[in-house]
Amino acid sequence: MKKMTDFYEITSKNTNSLSKTEQNIFNYVVKNMHKVKNMSIRELSTECYVSTTTVFRFVKKIGYSGYEEFVNSVREAEEATRKINIPNIVKHENYKESYLKNIIEGVQVLTDDKIDQFNAIMSKYPKVYILVEGASREVAHYFYRLLVSVGYSVDMLFEEFEIDSILKRIKSNDVLLVLSYTGSNQRVINSLERIFAIVTPTIVSFTRADNNIIQNMSDLNFYVFADEVNYEGIDVTSRIGMIAIIEILMYKRIIN
Structure with a gap:
């Protein structure tokens, strides 16, 4: 059994x-x-x-x-995979095992077909924009570094004025990478809706594995697994699973 x-x-x-x-x-x-x-x-x-x-x-x-x-x-x-709340400290007997399991699950569910789809999208070396909010911002900085290192033109979209700026120049053949663990960040959703009102670039998103709004707005979505941790009102959920998926995708690009 x-x-x-x-x-x-x-x-x-x-x-x-x-x-x-x-x-x-x-x-x-x-x-x-x-x-x-x-x-x-x-x-x-x-x-x-x-x-x-x-x-x-x-x-x-x-x-x-x-x-x-x-x-x-x-x-x-x-x-x-349900949300857990740990009020003061990360204190869980099996946290280490759960941490590793989340990384493994995210990598295992990453099919060759999805990797090939991402590779096909990025093979044209499109203009790339990274839309992100919250704790995933640090992951975005790392993603930016990897992309620029292999020759992509990349803009980071953190602030409202940056969103306003790309509305004047984003094109349908550009790629918008969206990093949002919950897939329900309202600011990100509003930004996507503003972009869609003008043009429809290819959307590649990285969200948790449930039926969320950002996932449904995307052309290609990658599942991320984590035990959700909130410390005194602050989201400190691990983004290591997101990083693992990004590295696999980018290493595939590098060797092609």
């Missing part, structure tokens, strides 16, 4: 062999675990516009003996 908390470890071994339809089901499951954990096979098939037979084949293909084992695994994985 497989450990249900190993959802991403189990599925990551098989996602590269999924058909386009099966990949769509997988993406739906990862984005909507909070819903899927309580769905019957018929309900999931309806949501994904496929037959129950297709869902059953998908479940078998990603490594489960049947739908019950699959949905129990989804339920446990979803519960493991």
